[in-house]
Each structure stands twice: as C-alpha cells, then as structure tokens.
Amino acid sequence: MSIFRGITWRIMIPVMLIGIFQAAFQSFSTVLADIAKVFPDQSPTLIQSILTIPSLVTIPVSLLVGILASYVTKKNLVLFALSSMFLGGVLPLAIHSSVYALIVSSVLIGIGQGFLITIASAILAEHFDGVARGTTMGLKQAASGVGQAALTILTGYLCVLAWYKAYYVYFLVLPIIVLTAIFLPKGKLDVKLVGKGVGASGFRSVFTPSLIYMCILFFLLGMLEFAFYTNIAMSMTSKGLGDASAIGVATAFNNITTILIGLVLGYILRAFRKYTMALAMLIIGVSYFILAFAQNLTAVSIGGLVFGIGAGIQMPAALYYIIESVSKTACSLAISISMALVSLGVSMSPIIINAIAQCFGKVDGTSGLFVAGAIYIILLVVEAVREAVFNKNSAIGVSNNKEMKGMSS
Incomplete structure (x- = not known):
C-alpha cells in the first residue's frame, strides 16, 4: 500500500506551503553584506541581528502559541502568523532608509515563524494518524528544504537589483493566506492547562x-x-x-x-x-x-x-x-x-x-x-x-x- 494513500491533500498542500516559509528568512543570509554597505555606520553585530532576531523571537513565541492553541483555532493562528510575516516582509520595501525598520521587520517575521513551526506540525497531528502522520511530517520537511533552496536563489537575484527588493519574496505569502483561508479546516481547540473545572487533568x-x-x-x-x-x-x-x-x-x-x-x-x-x-x-x-x-x-x-x-x-x-x-x-x-x-x-x-x-x-x-x-x-x-x-x-x-x-x- 502506498504511504501517500491516507493523505488529504486539501490539508497537506497548505501545510507544505506553510513549511516553505517557516524558516524562509534563513535565505536572507546572502543579503546581509549588501545591508552592511548601505549602513556603514552601524555595528556588524546590529547588522547580523537582522538575521538572528527571528530565531531568538521564535523560542518564546513557540511556547506562547502552545498555550494560545487552547483558546484560538489552529487555522486562525496560521492566518495570524502568515499576516505577521507578510507585514514584516513588506515593511523594508516601504521604509528601507532606516536599519531599525529592518529590526522591526525581523521581529514580525520571527513572530510568524514561531507560530508556524508549532502549528504546522500540530495541524498534521490533528488530521492524520499512523504512518500517514509520519509521511506528512516528512513531506513538510522536504517542502521546507526545497522552498528554502529556491528562496535563497530568488533573494539572491532580487538583491542584485537592490538589496531591499529581496523582501519581495514575502508577497508569495499572499496566495498561501488565500489557500489557507479556503482549504484548511478550523481545527479543534487544544486542552487547557488551567481554568475553571480543569484541575490537574490539563x-x-x-x-x-x-x-x-x-x-x-x-x-x-x-x-x-x-x-x-x-x-x-x-x-x-x-x-x-x-x-x-x-x-x-x-x-x-x-x-x-x-x-x-x-x-x-x-x-x-x-x-x-x-x-x-x-x-x-x-x-x-x-x-x-x-x-x-x-x-x-x-x-x-x-x-x-x-x-x-x-x-x-x-x-x-x-x-x-x-x-x-x-x-x-x-x-x-x-x-x-x-x-x-x-x-x-x-x-x-x-x-x-x-x-x-x-x-x-x-x-x-x-x-x-x-x-x-x-x-x-x-x-x-x-x-x-x-x-x-x-x-x-x-x-x-x-x-x-x-x-x-x-x-x-
């Protein structure tokens, strides 16, 4: 029996697309040198933090989203995450004369990444069982790897035109938002750790x-x-x-x-x-x-x-x-x-x-x-x-x- 037989593709395709952008900002490592040239008065540490901030933000945000999943549906959490990434991605296109606008952009992208890393896998856990669950985890990983490679190439080409144009890749988030809104089920709320009547069972x-x-x-x-x-x-x-x-x-x-x-x-x-x-x-x-x-x-x-x-x-x-x-x-x-x-x-x-x-x-x-x-x-x-x-x-x-x-x- 094929390992792909039990997969619901109307759920899997949006999740694979989400997987592409859950670590997309790593592809911006090729842009840092050009950003440093534009802001020569800024310290190398500050310039490097543009790339590292999303990873730092991801840690507390991923813990927060685990709690929020008890109160907000997974679909809405995904839509919020994608919207945060889109806003973070387009901000440098509007304001690219300030390095601090890039810092704010990285924070917004980090918030989106933190949400997606947790919720994308939780969606697969909710809708798939057994080997199909493991298969979908592998497919998400493959999509993320292919997407990161493709985005690295694309940001490199866009950066040749102008460093800030590399952020145009985040316009690709818009069709993912649309597909998620149409195809992804709302999902069930997770168990609450605390609250009235919960006790120690949570x-x-x-x-x-x-x-x-x-x-x-x-x-x-x-x-x-x-x-x-x-x-x-x-x-x-x-x-x-x-x-x-x-x-x-x-x-x-x-x-x-x-x-x-x-x-x-x-x-x-x-x-x-x-x-x-x-x-x-x-x-x-x-x-x-x-x-x-x-x-x-x-x-x-x-x-x-x-x-x-x-x-x-x-x-x-x-x-x-x-x-x-x-x-x-x-x-x-x-x-x-x-x-x-x-x-x-x-x-x-x-x-x-x-x-x-x-x-x-x-x-x-x-x-x-x-x-x-x-x-x-x-x-x-x-x-x-x-x-x-x-x-x-x-x-x-x-x-x-x-x-x-x-x-x-």
Missing part, C-alpha cells in the same frame, strides 16, 4: 512520562545534531582538507539528502516502527565517527551524506514521537515545549560538547565530532532499551487500528 494530559522523556531527548538531540555545523569546518581545516568552498561541497550532501529522506520517511517508519529514532541515532553516530577519522575530502563527503540520511530521519521522526506521546488535543503545547528545548540544546551545544572533550584532552573540531558521536551511541542504547522494555505497545509506524490490535494481542 497538566497530566500534556506532561506524560513519555513527553518528559522526549523533552530531555530533544534537548540532547538538538545539542548533538548542531555539533555537525559547529565542528565540521574546524575539523576539516585542522586536517588541511580544504577551504570554505570545499567545506560547502562536502556538507551540501546533508541538505540534499535531508530533502530526499523526507519524501520516503513513511516507508522508513513502516519498516522500523518504534525503532526509527534509534536508527537515526545510529546513522548520525556513525557519520560523526566517519568525519572524525576522515583523512581526505572523499571521506568527509561520505560522512556528510551519511549525516544527511540520519538527520533527515531524525528531524521529522522526533516530532512524530512527540505527537505520539500525548493526546491530539495536547499536541500544540507538547511541540512548542520540545522545540524550545531543541533551541536551548542548540545554544548550549558548543559549551557542553567542548567541556566534555576537554576532559579527554585537546578541544578541536575533530574531538567535538568524536564526543558527539560517542554520546549518540549511548543514547541509541538508552532509546533501544526503552522501546523494547518500557514501550512495547507503541503506535509508532503502525498503519491502522487492526495492526495496533494485533500488536496488543
């Missing part, structure tokens, strides 16, 4: 033992996966394996593979079921060891390819696991908490990884990769034992209710 429905475990795991996975980006260039340079262009070629396999894996994630979930996350950990762990011991550019390219496979499985599968750990009406808050912990793990990645590496000797890119790989293998054992012993009736990768009953009997 907290219990969200903070399940499985979610607590997954939140700890999310922090560690964010920390370990980001070790690739913070250590690969340093490791290659220290070994004399190439300059920035060679590093770009070697790591490009990661982005391409992640997109391709997203398209077939449903088949992977069907095959490995509750051990899918353990599979991702094994693959990424092995990739780090390949990269740590690499002595030529070919080995680094292979390591980057293997990492891309593991990361392509881990990112959407981790969200799938979070969604399966709570009821449908608690998904938004569960996703928002877990994504905040991923961001925290990413922020602390260099500090923790280097501190551990220092205990064993020299701190450099290669030792960082080795430490991250070793921790991944430890987590692999923990995750495999948990699934085999404590999560015997997991619904991960199960296609339908009949299959679930067969597992329980």
